[in-house]
Amino acid sequence: MIKKPFLVLTALALGISSAITPVTATAALPTSVNSQPIPSLAPMLEQVTPAVVSIAVEGKHVSKQRLPESFRYFFGPDFPSEQVQERPFRGLGSGVIVDAKKGYIVTNHHVIDGADKISVQLFDGREIDAKLIGSDGMSDIALLQIDKPENLTEVKLANSDKLRVGDFAVAIGNPFGLGQTVTSGIVSALGRSGLNIENFENFIQTDAAINSGNSGGALVNLNGELIGINTAIVGPNGGNVGIGFAIPSNMVKSLTDQILEFGQVKRGILGVQGGELTAELAKTFGYSTNHGAFVNQVMPDSSAEKAGLKAGDIITEVNGNPIRTFSELRAKIATMGAGKALTLGIIRDGKKQTVNVTLKAASENKVKADNLHPSLAGAEFTNTVAGDKVKGVKVSKLDERSIAARYGLQKGDIIIGLNRNKINNLGELRKALEAKPDVLAMEVKRGNNVLYLIIR
Incomplete structure (x- = not known):
């Protein structure tokens, strides 16, 4: 069993391309048989495929190796106790536009995990940088947003609780970096779990071919509605054997709604x-x-x-x-x-x-503040809980050498307002920052005092 990663297979893609022999049609194909039109998924796909995008990521994997104590004996007590290595990586995956007006894109958490740069390639060839709104590793969902969305197509979400085994399913994604690919099959099973893939498992199983690079792509019904986000496969060497898994659309909607409202998954x-x-x-x-x-x-x-x-x-x-x-x-x-x-x-x-x-x-999750605004880098935020005296966003962790600390934030501060807007939770703070104000006038509750921090 293989947890489906995102892969960069440039050489393989080029090799496959060079091995394909073009076929030239010599006669027009019939459009009907016995006066009945030949069934085709093409009309539906023409409406849906523009909503499925390719995602390219770049980042660094950081690994730490503990050094022998003898090193400190020979080189002195100030010699570091561990060696830190950074290895750059690149990866490919897929995503689905769920809100064309606001530019929201759903993908898998494991596609963007650790990425410093996220780039989205649209169906029409445009390449646009995307920012991470929020993600949840335990359910493998991430929500991205592209700036100044124009001429986008979104996909409508189906009610995945109404799915039945035997319903037709169509997978759309970017396998092996080859470009957008469509495969079809049926819903093979529902409520799959115990696969040791993710922490919360309630997968749709399908025999529509899913391969590496399809992660975060769409699984749709014959109406072109999203029934799931493709996330994993079972098969030797990462190849397709007709056993693929998708996160149900109802689960996707619940998680993304929470990310937008609270800035995190409020489990x-x-x-x-x-x-x-x-x-x-x-x-x-x-x-x-x-x-x-x-x-x-x-x-x-x-x-x-x-x-x-x-x-x-x-x-x-x-x-x-x-x-x-x-x-x-x-x-x-x-x-x-x-x-x-x-x-x-x-x-x-x-x-x-x-x-x-x-x-x-459940226990509160933390959000890195630099995902909200670059000048807040070095802080981690959580929503306040019942024991706190006021509602707002708490600074739960702070690097004292960070940008946020230089602007005056302190661990334990509670952000209660921004630019004269009341802030009750992370969702409201994120919404206030979406306007990209030039100056942040942040109202902060610190102990028994209230003060303003001016952040640029």
């Missing part, structure tokens, strides 16, 4: 521990099939306890959509977002019931 947590439902367990607890998530423990003071869930319950539905495994439940809950209200269908003592749950927040 929800239910507060149960459990496992897969076996046939024996199902029979013991009065359930006729083995589809569902078995709860063997409810955590104290959790959303689950407050909602009345009990050990021995079998969770079969989330908001009316069936749950096949505990891993699928875990992935759906984790990507729905803190504060989300939902309805769970359960089996208890052989009887169907429903319970209403409001998800609590």
